Amino acid sequence: MTQQEHTAPITDPIICRCEEIRKSEILQAIEMGCRSVTAIKKYTRAGMGVCQGRTCARLIEQILIASGISPQAAVARDKARFPIVPCPISAFNGSDKEDQVDAPSI
Amino acid sequence: MKCADILVIGGGPGGLGAAIEAAKAGASVLLVDENPRMGGQLYKQIHKFFGSQTHYAGQRGFDIADTLIAEAARAGVELLPQTRALGCFDEGQFALLSLANQDATRLRTMKARRVILATGAKENAVAFPGWTLPGVMTAGAAQTLANIYGVLPGKRILILGSGNVGLIVGYQLMQAGAQVLGIVDVLPSVHGYEVHAAKLRRANVPIYLGSTVVEARGETRVQQVIIGQVDACFQPIEGTHQTIECDTVLLAVGLSPRTEIAAMFGCDMTFERRLGGLMPIHDETMCTSNQTIYVCGDLAGVEEASTALDEGRLAGIHAAAACGYGDEARHARVAALQSSLNTLRSGMHGQPRKEAKNDILQLAHRKGIVGETI
Ligand SMILES: Cc1cc2nc3c(=O)[nH]c(=O)nc-3n(C[C@H](O)[C@H](O)[C@H](O)COP(=O)(O)OP(=O)(O)OC[C@H]3O[C@@H](n4cnc5c(N)ncnc54)[C@H](O)[C@@H]3O)c2cc1C
Numbered sequence: 001m002t003q004q005e006h007t008a009p010i011t012d013p014i015i016c017r018c019e020e021i022r023k024s025e026i027l028q029a030i031e032m033g034c035r036s037v038t039a040i041k042k043y044t045r046a047g048m049g050v051c052q053g054r055t056c057a058r059l060i061e062q063i064l065i066a067s068g069i070s071p072q073a074a075v076a077r078d079k080a081r082f083p084i085v086p087c088p089i090s091a092f093n094g095s096d097k098e099d100q101v102d103a104p105s106i
Numbered sequence: 107m108k109c110a111d112i113l114v115i116g117g118g119p120g121g122l123g124a125a126i127e128a129a130k131a132g133a134s135v136l137l138v139d140e141n142p143r144m145g146g147q148l149y150k151q152i153h154k155f156f157g158s159q160t161h162y163a164g165q166r167g168f169d170i171a172d173t174l175i176a177e178a179a180r181a182g183v184e185l186l187p188q189t190r191a192l193g194c195f196d197e198g199q200f201a202l203l204s205l206a207n208q209d210a211t212r213l214r215t216m217k218a219r220r221v222i223l224a225t226g227a228k229e230n231a232v233a234f235p236g237w238t239l240p241g242v243m244t245a246g247a248a249q250t251l252a253n254i255y256g257v258l259p260g261k262r263i264l265i266l267g268s269g270n271v272g273l274i275v276g277y278q279l280m281q282a283g284a285q286v287l288g289i290v291d292v293l294p295s296v297h298g299y300e301v302h303a304a305k306l307r308r309a310n311v312p313i314y315l316g317s318t319v320v321e322a323r324g325e326t327r328v329q330q331v332i333i334g335q336v337d338a339c340f341q342p343i344e345g346t347h348q349t350i351e352c353d354t355v356l357l358a359v360g361l362s363p364r365t366e367i368a369a370m371f372g373c374d375m376t377f378e379r380r381l382g383g384l385m386p387i388h389d390e391t392m393c394t395s396n397q398t399i400y401v402c403g404d405l406a407g408v409e410e411a412s413t414a415l416d417e418g419r420l421a422g423i424h425a426a427a428a429c430g431y432g433d434e435a436r437h438a439r440v441a442a443l444q445s446s447l448n449t450l451r452s453g454m455h456g457q458p459r460k461e462a463k464n465d466i467l468q469l470a471h472r473k474g475i476v477g478e479t480i
Contacts, residue, residue, distance in 0.1 A: 011235045011236070013236070013237060014233075014238050015233055054228065055231050058362050059232075059233050061383070072376075074377075075377050075383070075384045079369060079370065080193070080366040080367070080370045081370070082192060082193035082201065082370070084192055084367060084370065085190060087192060091203055091213040092213060
């Protein structure tokens with residue numbers, strides 16, 4: 001392996017895989033004044049995808065802290081909402097089983 | 107709709123301990139876990155645990171799980187595996203989704219007087235360039251593949267993180283026939299227990315300390331990883347890079363408590379780095395700022411199976427007492443569990459956790475969080 005190959009240009013990694021938000025976009029949001037996971041989410045959509053920020057919330061938190069923002073401020077998140085894990089829409093189908101719930105408005 | 111005195115969410119050592127104690131006190135208890143088998147992390151642990159006899163030292167993790175499951179069943183706990191708690195509705199009803207049959211996924215609701223959350227923790231990631239390539243995964247995922255499904259995640263494996271998870275998973279994958287090319291950690295010394303590190307050293311696995319993964323490269327999956335030494339600010343130092351040809355990179359860089367349900371209930375949270383980050387604040391009784399919600403185990407601060415079990419037992423005793431169950435003997439039991447936790451949180455690895463836990467308890471006092479006195 002030559003030195004040339006070692007110093008290949010560093011790519012800009014994806015932070016939120018669901019919404020395909022890259023690190024540079026998170027840093028830009030911080031530059032624009034975002035100070036918490038929830039602010040970054042609203043500004044960039046990071047954490048708004050199907051998994052609801054399960055992996056990227058922690059990564060964004062680290063980027064915020066590395067940018068000098070206090071952990072207690074950085075961790076602010078939106079309130080978790082029902083359902084906490086994605087589930088098939090068929091789960092909400094009303095049926096004859098008395099212990100099944102009617103479809104709540106999501 | 108189903109009703110029970112106590113609903114326990116999560117069937118790892120924390121949840122099992124909680125369910126056992128609450129049922130023994132006389133409460134009706136329902137324990138749900140999303141996996142086909144109860145046991146949580148224990149179920150993946152094929153190594154012998156060490157510690158004290160009261161914490162099943164010398165037994166393998168999955169055997170400990172089986173012992174606890176049998177104890178729970180004998181105590182009268184209703185065990186509901188393959189059932190995921192999706193959260194709660196405004197009326198205080200819990201939504202439980204059965205995962206047992208894909209064609210007939212069923213959402214059921216239930217009500218409980220007290221809820222004990224033992225949802226454990228999730229693994230952290232590191233976003234180096236190339237971390238989204240196939241072949242990069244968390245160490246726990248690799249452990250599930252190998253120890254539950256009998257599938258090797260790769261043949262040539264590099265591990266980032268020298269905590270117990272990285273060390274144990276590395277050794278187990280070697281036993282399963284993979285080649286472990288090294289353990290990389292930014293810290294200047296091995297983070298996990300020396301017993302686990304020694305097994306890898308004896309097998310000549312290099313441990314790259316003060317180093318990190320700079321980049322993973324590959325066409326359709328990982329083929330090479332560049333590692334490099336780091337400076338005092340953990341930034342890679344130019345000119346120290348080396349390339350390792352591998353097909354798998356495992357991330358073993360810590361866990362974060364699974365706080366979603368606790369947050370949904372409005373439990374006050376704090377950020378405690380020494381216990382895994384954002385976590386619900388709780389008092390000595392394991393009660394949160396929402397008096398009907400108790401927490402234990404990795405959710406209440408990432409520690410170990412033994413501490414999770416003891417904390418779970420405490421939560422179970424207190425939640426049952428809040429519902430009016432339990433006899434006088436419980437006070438002695440609570441004292442014994444608290445002194446056991448104190449012993450577990452000592453030594454080089456335990457002491458920082460003890461200090462962090464004490465800070466959480468003090469924070470609870472300052473915020474006026476107190477479980478019902480029993
Ligand atoms: C590789 C490895 C090695 C380890 N070795 C040791 C060791 O040698 N000694 C030791 O003491 N500890 C060890 N530990 C640590 C120990 O396993 C954990 O600290 C312990 O399992 C935490 O217990 P818990 O009950 O809090 O969580 P878990 O064991 O993680 O259990 C939580 C359970 O809740 C379930 N769950 C979460 N949310 C929901 C929901 N909404 N609905 C339904 N179910 C849900 C999860 O699927 C899981 O089964 C090890 C951990 C790992 C990863």
